Amino acid sequence: MNNNVVILLDLDGTLTLDRNTYSLDLEAISEIRNIQKLGVRVFIVTGNSYPVSRGLATYLGLDGVVAENGCVIYFDEEESLCKEIDSNLVLEFERKFNLKGSWQNRYRRYDFGFYPPDLKDDMISWANYRGLYLKTSGYALHLSYNDKGKEVGVNRLLSLLGVDRKNVIAIGDSLTDIDMMKLAAIKVAVSNADEELKAIANVVTKGSSGEGVKEYISSLANALHGSNKRTC
Amino acid sequence: MNNNVVILLDLDGTLTLDRNTYSLDLEAISEIRNIQKLGVRVFIVTGNSYPVSRGLATYLGLDGVVAENGCVIYFDEEESLCKEIDSNLVLEFERKFNLKGSWQNRYRRYDFGFYPPDLKDDMISWANYRGLYLKTSGYALHLSYNDKGKEVGVNRLLSLLGVDRKNVIAIGDSLTDIDMMKLAAIKVAVSNADEELKAIANVVTKGSSGEGVKEYISSLANALHGSNKRTC
The missing domain is CATH 3.40.50.1000 (HAD superfamily/HAD-like)
Structure with a gap:
């Protein structure tokens, strides 16, 4: 078996x-x-x-x-x-919190990665207000609609x-x-x-x-x- | 050294x-x-x-x-x-010769892959007429502007x-x-x-x-x- x-x-x-x-x-x-x-x-x-x-x-x-x-x-x-994230929203998040987007973001649709991987309270608020969720893997921050x-x-x-x-x-x-x-x-x-x-x-x-x-x-x-x- | x-x-x-x-x-x-x-x-x-x-x-x-x-x-x-290939041209080639596009084609811009990997004369003519080139790797046919x-x-x-x-x-x-x-x-x-x-x-x-x-x-x-x- x-x-x-x-x-x-x-x-x-x-x-x-x-x-x-x-x-x-x-x-x-x-x-x-x-x-x-x-x-x-x-x-x-x-x-x-x-x-x-x-x-x-x-x-x-x-x-x-x-x-x-x-x-x-x-x-x-x-x-x-999952629900796709609009690319403008991805860019807004990246710029607002002065993050570097993962080189793979161009090939993503649902879950986007950013560096440095440190979660901050104001990021979480920004995301939750838009129905989005934030997690960290230790390698990158991840933003998606998937909780x-x-x-x-x-x-x-x-x-x-x-x-x-x-x-x-x-x-x-x-x-x-x-x-x-x-x-x-x-x-x-x-x-x-x-x-x-x-x-x-x-x-x-x-x-x-x-x-x-x-x-x-x-x-x-x-x-x-x-x-x-x-x-x- | x-x-x-x-x-x-x-x-x-x-x-x-x-x-x-x-x-x-x-x-x-x-x-x-x-x-x-x-x-x-x-x-x-x-x-x-x-x-x-x-x-x-x-x-x-x-x-x-x-x-x-x-x-x-x-x-x-x-x-x-290289010069990018218009996605309509990629689809036209795929359909005209009844080929299967590589799953990676969605992530390509310059060189597209198709199966089966067998080169045929009418494909080569079609490509050359449009300034494109065809090659086979044995794994896949490859279409690009890069000769x-x-x-x-x-x-x-x-x-x-x-x-x-x-x-x-x-x-x-x-x-x-x-x-x-x-x-x-x-x-x-x-x-x-x-x-x-x-x-x-x-x-x-x-x-x-x-x-x-x-x-x-x-x-x-x-x-x-x-x-x-x-x-x-």
């Missing part, structure tokens, strides 16, 4: 070598490919734009993505789940997959992963995760970021391999 | 496990990271859209990209080098880098890599490359695709390491 096991994996700070770099942990990706051979499906759930997320999933060999913090999914086909974050995309993905939540594992490092954790029976935080995420996690890995991902997936693969043998 | 050595690397069929998959060869990427530590700079030169290419370069830890088959580069900042392909972006990149062409190495697998090879002193074709590319290559690797990349870069790293030691 391994083909019912689904791993939801945050990208920045989780599948990377550390929380302060974008470089992916290649050993963690290698471990993901091993567990896929056992029938486990692995998805990236990230705040990145759709083309960056789908491009990465394609070239890493993953099974699909939840992009723009829950607003777009790809599993066989693309599906959008449920990654939960929206993950909920739709899991329904497409027809998978039982007891077989869903989520791995992350930041506050923005709490929304996806809500839908996973097994909630894994890497050792360098935000304290609030560790507090709700069932498992906190020994290793940080990609090292923690590798450690968890490798132990899961061993367990599944053992259970396969028993059914022979 | 290793920081003057530049490697230009095609993506599809070259850095992948084979020519019929998009999955990247993780061992080849690991070898790239090793040689970067010696001061060698590594760039992806690909027909992919800008966000997919830059996203991959960012998460793989590469030094920049030439995307859209030479039409956009990224090295510290983005620069565009010099990857050469345009690579030429600009090398001038930004201020690197001597004798220190430029290009590695590829297909016909669309011939344009980039023109600017490299060392032209490397992987063993499963198109015959026309092998014919102009200085080096044909023993291994295919990513295996060949790993093999070539690893031997280069050994050579550079040796030359570093001698200068101590």
